[in-house]
Amino acid sequence: MFKPKTKEHTSKDGNKYTFQTVLPSVWAGVQDRITDKYGKMLNTKAIPEILEKVVVQPSGLSMDDFETWAECEEIATAGFNFQRTGK
Secondary structure, eight states: OOOOOEEEEEOTTSOEEEEEOOOHHHHHHHHHHHBOTTSOBOHHHHHHHHHHHTEEESTTOOGGGSSOHHHHHHHHHHHHHHHHHOO
């Protein structure tokens, strides 16, 4: 039975985030939406999905809430990896 996992993440800039896993069926839909027909991830679709579905604190983040692209990319990547592995 699915039990969501959570993880605290502190960015290199010192900002704190909380990640939470989503149901595999939800993640399958996310994967379908965030990749092109060749399986390449599309940042403009992937990052908002990860921020909405996986990053639970602070909630309601958008790409434009980040001071730098580096932190936005760091959090999206860390959230994606956490969802995939639960670690």
